[in-house]
Amino acid sequence: MIYGLPSRCLAFVPMNCDLHCHSTCSDGLLLPGEVARRAAANGVTLLSLTDHDDLQGLPVARAVAGETGMRFVSGVEVSIEWGGLQIHVLGYAFDESDALLRAGLEGICSGRIERAQRMSADLERIGITGAFDGAMRYAANPKLISRAHFARYLVEIGLCRDLHAVFDSYLVPGRPGYVAHRWATLADSLGWILGAGGVAAVAHPGRYRLSRSELRRFLGEFRDLGGQAIEVLSGSHTPEQVETFSRLAKEFDFLASRGSDFHGPGESHVDLGLLPPLPETLKPVWVLF
Ligand code: AMP
Ligand code: MN
Ligand code: MN
Ligand code: MN
Numbered sequence: 001m002i003y004g005l006p007s008r009c010l011a012f013v014p015m016n017c018d019l020h021c022h023s024t025c026s027d028g029l030l031l032p033g034e035v036a037r038r039a040a041a042n043g044v045t046l047l048s049l050t051d052h053d054d055l056q057g058l059p060v061a062r063a064v065a066g067e068t069g070m071r072f073v074s075g076v077e078v079s080i081e082w083g084g085l086q087i088h089v090l091g092y093a094f095d096e097s098d099a100l101l102r103a104g105l106e107g108i109c110s111g112r113i114e115r116a117q118r119m120s121a122d123l124e125r126i127g128i129t130g131a132f133d134g135a136m137r138y139a140a141n142p143k144l145i146s147r148a149h150f151a152r153y154l155v156e157i158g159l160c161r162d163l164h165a166v167f168d169s170y171l172v173p174g175r176p177g178y179v180a181h182r183w184a185t186l187a188d189s190l191g192w193i194l195g196a197g198g199v200a201a202v203a204h205p206g207r208y209r210l211s212r213s214e215l216r217r218f219l220g221e222f223r224d225l226g227g228q229a230i231e232v233l234s235g236s237h238t239p240e241q242v243e244t245f246s247r248l249a250k251e252f253d254f255l256a257s258r259g260s261d262f263h264g265p266g267e268s269h270v271d272l273g274l275l276p277p278l279p280e281t282l283k284p285v286w287v288l289f
Pocket of ligand 2: 148
């Protein structure tokens, strides 16, 4: 029985899969267990927690998901560099104890603190003081200090109205507070995810400043390296982008994914589980889980 329905009716319980969100283990605002509880309360039936470059939140999120009766699949959002841009690759359903995956993620994180110090020094040059300490106050997991934590500090001191306004004027290439970092390569990220028995998906493809031909080249390389899925529905995609990426998913024969990219209440475009359903013509990535 589920929600009072006899088991022969289970096929009619609608799926609500949210395969992209963050906790305080990276740059989210809620603890991993709080993320899972909120997802269940919003009607999510299959959740993946996908913290940036970190697996710490998975055991608690899975345990809480289990208490609520929601299915859970391991996840991570790996930061890579491709064509001079920072791109995110999602990994799912991998073995969390895999040593190469863990070592790879550790390698990406090392240097984040030094990068944060340099970001703070750069902001100081234009009169913004205390940014390192200010950002660190938002970073429950200091190893994962990120631009999102700096952005919260810049909003806190009244410099910008909200996080999106921060990224219009600061912390991005060519603007104060931007410091490049050595991320993984595309081949690294796929090697780690596939090596740990997982499935890889391109995160929010609409977010990258790639020309059409560059995007196609990227998707081709991703597929050649064993990537299987693309996030078609994302909290940051416009309806036009959903159409574009639905077309590309079919053309490249990718499975399609759906993820809010929820970071916290009041901060994200879309809350957990509240995106529209995937277009029915696409094959969902969760058929694999
Ligand atoms: P980092 O990993 O330190 O480079 O930080 C990247 C994080 O900053 C992303 O995961 C987002 O949470 C946040 N971010 C980057 N660009 C934007 C944007 N335009 N609007 C809102 N948040 C952003
Ligand atoms: Mn983030
Ligand atoms: Mn991302
Ligand atoms: Mn994300």
